[in-house]
Amino acid sequence: MTRRHAPPTTCPPAGGASRKPIGVFDSGIGGLTVFDAIARRMPAEDLVYFGDTAHVPYGTKSPDAVGRYSSEVARHLDGVGIKALVVACNTASAVALPKVRRSTHVPVIGVILPGARAAAAASGSGSIGIIGTEATISSGAYTRAVGGLRPGARVTGAACPLFVPLVEEGWWDHPVTETVARHYLGPMKRAGVDSLILGCTHYPLLRGVVGRVMGKGVTLIDSAAATAVEIRALLRRIGLERTDGKGRHRFIVSDGPERFRRLARRLIGRDVEVRCHRFDL
Amino acid sequence: MTRRHAPPTTCPPAGGASRKPIGVFDSGIGGLTVFDAIARRMPAEDLVYFGDTAHVPYGTKSPDAVGRYSSEVARHLDGVGIKALVVACNTASAVALPKVRRSTHVPVIGVILPGARAAAAASGSGSIGIIGTEATISSGAYTRAVGGLRPGARVTGAACPLFVPLVEEGWWDHPVTETVARHYLGPMKRAGVDSLILGCTHYPLLRGVVGRVMGKGVTLIDSAAATAVEIRALLRRIGLERTDGKGRHRFIVSDGPERFRRLARRLIGRDVEVRCHRFDL
Numbered sequence: 001m002t003r004r005h006a007p008p009t010t011c012p013p014a015g016g017a018s019r020k021p022i023g024v025f026d027s028g029i030g031g032l033t034v035f036d037a038i039a040r041r042m043p044a045e046d047l048v049y050f051g052d053t054a055h056v057p058y059g060t061k062s063p064d065a066v067g068r069y070s071s072e073v074a075r076h077l078d079g080v081g082i083k084a085l086v087v088a089c090n091t092a093s094a095v096a097l098p099k100v101r102r103s104t105h106v107p108v109i110g111v112i113l114p115g116a117r118a119a120a121a122a123s124g125s126g127s128i129g130i131i132g133t134e135a136t137i138s139s140g141a142y143t144r145a146v147g148g149l150r151p152g153a154r155v156t157g158a159a160c161p162l163f164v165p166l167v168e169e170g171w172w173d174h175p176v177t178e179t180v181a182r183h184y185l186g187p188m189k190r191a192g193v194d195s196l197i198l199g200c201t202h203y204p205l206l207r208g209v210v211g212r213v214m215g216k217g218v219t220l221i222d223s224a225a226a227t228a229v230e231i232r233a234l235l236r237r238i239g240l241e242r243t244d245g246k247g248r249h250r251f252i253v254s255d256g257p258e259r260f261r262r263l264a265r266r267l268i269g270r271d272v273e274v275r276c277h278r279f280d281l
Numbered sequence: 282m283t284r285r286h287a288p289p290t291t292c293p294p295a296g297g298a299s300r301k302p303i304g305v306f307d308s309g310i311g312g313l314t315v316f317d318a319i320a321r322r323m324p325a326e327d328l329v330y331f332g333d334t335a336h337v338p339y340g341t342k343s344p345d346a347v348g349r350y351s352s353e354v355a356r357h358l359d360g361v362g363i364k365a366l367v368v369a370c371n372t373a374s375a376v377a378l379p380k381v382r383r384s385t386h387v388p389v390i391g392v393i394l395p396g397a398r399a400a401a402a403a404s405g406s407g408s409i410g411i412i413g414t415e416a417t418i419s420s421g422a423y424t425r426a427v428g429g430l431r432p433g434a435r436v437t438g439a440a441c442p443l444f445v446p447l448v449e450e451g452w453w454d455h456p457v458t459e460t461v462a463r464h465y466l467g468p469m470k471r472a473g474v475d476s477l478i479l480g481c482t483h484y485p486l487l488r489g490v491v492g493r494v495m496g497k498g499v500t501l502i503d504s505a506a507a508t509a510v511e512i513r514a515l516l517r518r519i520g521l522e523r524t525d526g527k528g529r530h531r532f533i534v535s536d537g538p539e540r541f542r543r544l545a546r547r548l549i550g551r552d553v554e555v556r557c558h559r560f561d562l
Contacts, residue, residue, distance in 0.1 A: 053342075054336075054342070054346055055335070055336065056341075060337075060540060061334075061335070061536055061537070062536050062537030062539075062540075063537075064536075064537065065335055065536045065537070134540075161446060161449070161450055162443075162446050162447070162450055164446075165442060165443050165445075165446040166443070168442070169442055169443055175460070176457055176460050176461055176464075179456070179457050179460075180457055183457075255342055255343050255345075255346045256342070256343030256344075256345065256346065258343075259341060259343075259415075280561055
C-alpha cells in the first residue's frame with residue numbers, strides 16, 4: 001500500500017487547518033445520514049462527502065475488495081485536502097479501518113466504536129443487538145467493540161440484506177418492510193435485547209418500522225448521531241473545530257451522479273450539486 | 282478502447298477452435314441461469330463463466346461504468362481463449378454490447394435480441410411486457426428490439442429493483458416476494474400484456490410467483506432459454522459446435538469466491554470450483 005502525500009498548501013486559508021473540510025466517506029448514498037447528523041451539529045464546518053457509487057454496495061463484497069476501494073477513496077480525499085475523515089460506512093469501518101488509516105495523513109473515525117459505545121452505555125441488562133450487512137455482521141467488529149467496552153455483555157447479531165434495497169426503493173414505512181423486519185428481528189426479540197444498534201447507514205431511515213417491531217422497551221442506537229458527537233469531540237480536542245460562519249457542502253461520487261442526486265433528495269430532503277471522480281476501474 | 286490480442290495458440294488442441302470454451306459473462310451470479318440453459322442444451326461444450334462480483338450489481342450503475350466493466354471482462358475472456366461470448370447480463374447487453382464487441386475477437390451474443398425475438402413470436406395481441414433492472418428498462422433496448430422485429434407492437438416496461446435482492450436472499454416463493462410482485466406487475470396487468478419478458482437473469486427464479494400474479498393467459502419469456510437456442514444456432518452456422526464428449530465447466534469471479542459458491546449451489550443446485558481474477562480496482 002503506497003502512501004500518497006497531500007499536495008503542499010502554498011497559500012493556507014485564514015484559520016489554517018481548521019478551515020479545511022471534514023471528509024465523510026460511504027460506499028454510496030447511505031452515509032448521508034451520518035453527513036446530515038454532522039451538518040446539524042456542526043453547521044460551521046465545511047464538509048466533503050464521497051460516495052463510492054462505482055463499487056456500491058460494500059456489504060456483499062470481500063474484506064479485501066472493501067479494503068482496496070476504501071483506501072483509494074481515502075487517498076483521493078487526502079489529496080483533496082481534509083482535516084479529518086469519517087468512515088460513515090459500517091462495512092468499511094468493520095473491515096478496512098486500519099487500511100484507511102494507512103492511506104491518509106489525517107485522523108480517521110469509523111462508525112463502529114461510537115455506535116458500540118452508545119449501546120454499551122444505553123443497555124441496562126447488557127443484552128445488546130446489532131443489525132447490519134452480511135459483511136459487517138460476519139466481521140464480528142461490533143461484538144468485539146461492545147465486548148471491549150462492557151465485558152460480560154451478550155451481543156446478538158443479524159444480517160438484514162433486504163433493508164438497503166428497501167430503503168433505496170423508498171419503502172421506509174411500507175407493509176412489506178414491516179414483514180421483512182419481523183422476519184429479521186425475530187432472533188433479537190427472542191434474545192430479549194434492550195438496545196439495538198442500527199449498524200448500517202441506511203437503517204436509521206427504517207427507525208419507525210424497526211421501533212414498532214422491537215417494541216417500546218428497546219433503545220435504538222443510531223451510529224450516525226453517535227459518530228457526529230465523536231467527531232466534534234475529536235476536533236475540539238485537537239483544536240481544529242470551526243464554529244464561525246456557515247459551512248459549505250460538497251459531494252463527490254465515483255459513478256454517474258444522477259441516481260445519487262435523486263436518492264439524496266429523498267434521504268436528506270434537499271438538492272445537492274454532485275461532481276464525479278472516476279477510478280481506473 | 283485498446284483491443285488486446287489473444288495470445289497465439291502454439292499447440293492447438295485436437296478439433297481446433299471448436300474445442301475452445303464458450304464464454305458466459307454476467308455482473309454476478311444471475312447469469313448462471315443462462316449458463317445452466319446452455320449447459321443443458323449443449324452438454325458437450327466447454328463453458329467458462331465470468332461473474333464480475335467486484336462490481337455487482339450493474340443494474341444501478343451508469344452506462345459508462347457498465348461499459349468499462351464489461352469491456353474489461355470481455356478482454357480477459359478473450360485472453361483466456363474462447364470461441365464465442367454470451368453476455369448473459371441484461372444490463373450489459375442493453376447498454377454495452379458495442380463496447381464488448383470491440384473488446385474481443387469472437388462472436389458476441391447478448392440476451393436482449395433472443396428474448397425480444399421469442400416475445401415477438403409468442404405474443405398474439407402485440408401487447409408485450411418487459412421487466413428488468415432500472416438500467417435495462419431506462420435504456421429502452423428491449424422496446425427498440427421488439428419494435429424492430431414486430432412493428433406496431435405495444436411494449437410496457439417496469440423496473441423491479443427488489444427482485445434481485447429477493448432472489449439472492451433465497452425468497453423465490455415467499456409471501457413478501459408475491460406482495461412485491463403484485464406491486465411491480467400492476468402496470469403490466471392493466472396494460473393487458475399477453476407475454477412478459479423476464480428481462481433480468483435472476484428473474485427466471487421468480488417464474489412461479491410472477492406466473493401466479495400475471496395469470497395463465499400470459500406467456501413468460503425466459504431470455505436464458507432463448508439465448509441458449511441462439512448460441513447453438515450461431516455455433517452450428519459457423520461450424521464451431523462441439524457435440525462429442527462431456528464439456529468441462531469453469532467459473533471465474535472478480536471478488537472473493539465464497540459468496541458466489543454459496544449462491545451458485547442455491548441457483549444451479551451443485552458445487553462449483555471458483556477461481557478469482559482481480560481487476561486493478
